[in-house]
Amino acid sequence: xxxxxxxxxAPAALGLLTPISANANEVNLNExxxxxxVESIELANFNNEVSTKSPLLAGGEGLMDxxxxxxxxxxxxSTTSASFSVDMAIGAVDGNSDKIExxxxxxxxxxxxSTTFTGEDALSVSLDAxxxxxxxSELDLNxxxxxxxxxxxxxxxxxxxxxxxxxxxxTDGSALYxxxxxxxxxxxxxxxxxxxxxxxxxxxxxxxxxASYDIGNGFTGAIGFSGEGTGNGLMTKExxxxxxxxxxxxxxNLGASVTYANLDTATAWGLNGYxxxxxxxxxxxxxxxxxxxxxxxxxxxxxWFAGLQWDxxxxxxxxxxxxxxxxxxxxxxxxxxxxxxxxxxxNDGMTITPAVFILESEAGSDDxxxxxxxxxxxx
Numbered sequence: 001x002x003x004x005x006x007x008x009x010a011p012a013a014l015g016l017l018t019p020i021s022a023n024a025n026e027v028n029l030n031e032x033x034x035x036x037x038v039e040s041i042e043l044a045n046f047n048n049e050v051s052t053k054s055p056l057l058a059g060g061e062g063l064m065d066x067x068x069x070x071x072x073x074x075x076x077x078s079t080t081s082a083s084f085s086v087d088m089a090i091g092a093v094d095g096n097s098d099k100i101e102x103x104x105x106x107x108x109x110x111x112x113x114s115t116t117f118t119g120e121d122a123l124s125v126s127l128d129a130x131x132x133x134x135x136x137s138e139l140d141l142n143x144x145x146x147x148x149x150x151x152x153x154x155x156x157x158x159x160x161x162x163x164x165x166x167x168x169x170x171t172d173g174s175a176l177y178x179x180x181x182x183x184x185x186x187x188x189x190x191x192x193x194x195x196x197x198x199x200x201x202x203x204x205x206x207x208x209x210x211a212s213y214d215i216g217n218g219f220t221g222a223i224g225f226s227g228e229g230t231g232n233g234l235m236t237k238e239x240x241x242x243x244x245x246x247x248x249x250x251x252x253n254l255g256a257s258v259t260y261a262n263l264d265t266a267t268a269w270g271l272n273g274y275x276x277x278x279x280x281x282x283x284x285x286x287x288x289x290x291x292x293x294x295x296x297x298x299x300x301x302x303x304w305f306a307g308l309q310w311d312x313x314x315x316x317x318x319x320x321x322x323x324x325x326x327x328x329x330x331x332x333x334x335x336x337x338x339x340x341x342x343x344x345x346x347n348d349g350m351t352i353t354p355a356v357f358i359l360e361s362e363a364g365s366d367d368x369x370x371x372x373x374x375x376x377x378x379x
Contacts, residue, residue, distance in 0.1 A: 080115040084379050091372030093135045095361070104135035108142040110151075121157035125150065138357060138370060140188035154208075162214040169207055173226035174199040176212040178248040180255035180272040183286040183307030183321060186341040186355045190321050194288025194305030197327055198259040198270030200226055200242040207234060222246045240264050253278070268292040283308040283318075292327055301327035316344025325359055335360040351376045 087108040094101050108130035115123045128151040130142030137143070142151075154168030154175065166175050177199060185191025192201060207229035212222040225243040232239035244261030259270035269291050276284040288305040305323035318341070325335040341355035352375050359368040 077115060079117070079119075080113065082114075083112045085110045085112075086377040087130075087139075087141055087374055088377075089133075089136050089139055089141065089372055089374040091136055091370060093138075093368050093370040095366035095368045102135075104133050106131055106133035106136040106139065106141050108132070109148075110142065111148070118157075121155070124152075124154045124156070126152045136370075136372060138187045138189065138359070139372065139374060140191065159211070162216075164212050166210045167208070169229060171208050172199070172201050173208040173210055173224035173242060174201065174222075174244070174246070174259075175208065175224070176210040177222050177224065177246045177259065178212070178220050178250060178257065179246070179259065179270075180248055180250060180257040180274050181286045181288065181307075182255070182274045182276060182284050183309050184317075184319060184343075185307065185321065185339070186319065186353065187337070187339050187357045189325055189337045189357075189359060190305060190307070190323055190339055192305075193272055193286055193307070194290055194303050194323055195259060195270040195272055196290065196303065197263060197266070197268035197292045197301070198244065198261045198290055200224070200244060200261050200263060200268075206230070218249050218251050220248050220250070222248070244268075252276070263292075265296075266292055266294040266298075280312045281310075283310045288323075290327070299329040299331045301329055303327045313342070314344070316342055318342050333362070335362070349377055349379050 085108075089106045090103065092101060092103045109128070111127040113125045113127070117123070127148045128142040128144060129146055129148045131145065132139065132141040132143030150170070152168060152171040154166055154171050156164060156166045159165050164176060168175070179193060179195050179199065181193035181195070183193060185193065192199065206227050208224070208226045210222065210224040212220060214220055223243070223245045225241070227234040227241040228239045235241050242261060242263050244259065246257055246259040248257035249255060253276050254274070256273040257271075259268075259272070261268045261270075270288065271290070272286070272288040274284060274286040286305075286307045286309070288303075290303050292301040294300055303324040303326060305321065307319060307321035307323075309317060309319040311317045320338075320340045322336065322338050325337045328334050337357070337359050339355060339357040341353055343351055343353040345351045352373065354373045355370075356372075357368075357370045359370075361367050
């Protein structure tokens with residue numbers, strides 16, 4: 001900094017000294033340099049005094065008065081963290097007249113904020129934006145437009161040494177479940193591991209409550225509830241309320257879970273399991289089966305899923321999966337879904353995933369075939 005100041009000061013000093021040079025035999029540049037040093041010290045002390053008395057607060061609130069008594073509220077909380085993610089995709093889906101077959105693009109943007117007050121709890125807020133696109137809706141990207149919206153708010157805290165409780169809005173009532181699946185699904189149809197209804201993941205627009213308990217020896221238990229929260233209220237005759245529970249067992253190589261849900265007008269049971277080999281050249285296997293019994297004249301439904309994933313194939317991981325196209329009515333023709341993807345990191349914050357998927361359609365309609373490349377950023 002001193003050298004920079006001297007470089008700035010020297011031309012100005014020489015310009016001032018030029019008229020004097022006719023009457024002076026020499027110029028003491030060291031004195032000029034010393035003067036610059038003195039000015040630097042005084043300027044630094046002045047800046048330090050200003051910064052001490054009038055801090056600039058995060059968020060652009062402005063400078064405080066000099067006589068303000070500063071406290072922790074004057075700065076951004078050191079217990080708050082933020083993470084950001086961006087997904088950008090390009091691809092096309094052929095075969096379904098409801099979708100445009102031309103090449104399409106889509107993006108998703110998400111901000112996750114988390115604050116702890118005790119070191120063990122977490123207040124979390126998710127902000128989303130994005131244009132999922134008609135062609136690429138299977139990627140499950142945000143589709144609410146370019147404006148950020150609150151996608152979910154939760155508060156999680158421990159209850160004793162083994163229990164955890166989560167309360168929130170616009171989030172899954174099964175948020176603390178530990179469904180036995182190690183497959184990282186790519187498409188929206190297969191990423192629930194065949195556990196769609198029993199985890200009541202579709203009920204995300206109201207209030208939710210979830211709790212888990214560490215039973216020990218690899219066993220955990222969890223319960224969950226989702227309700228409307230507004231409009232018809234909670235647990236009224238008119239409201240739609242869903243609740244359920246799960247028992248899970250997990251080790252490094254083996255896992256299994258049983259999930260139950262009361263869906264207000266139906267009940268669902270889900271069975272999931274996984275197995276991983278010690279040999280990294282072999283894939284992990286994840287499977288799922290679900291049965292939903294509907295009230296009234298609506299036919300019962302079933303769905304199943306099976307996925308293989310190699311975590312170390314070259315620089316990335318490879319996954320293939322097959323299953324029903326969501327819950328299937330027992331009195332209808334079973335429709336299938338297939339996918340394959342290869343995900344490889346470019347660096348710590350960037351991952352590229354090319355994928356292909358096929359979704360069967362009812363008789364008279366062509367099956368959907370999609371080819372997509374998704375680039376994900378996290379920072």
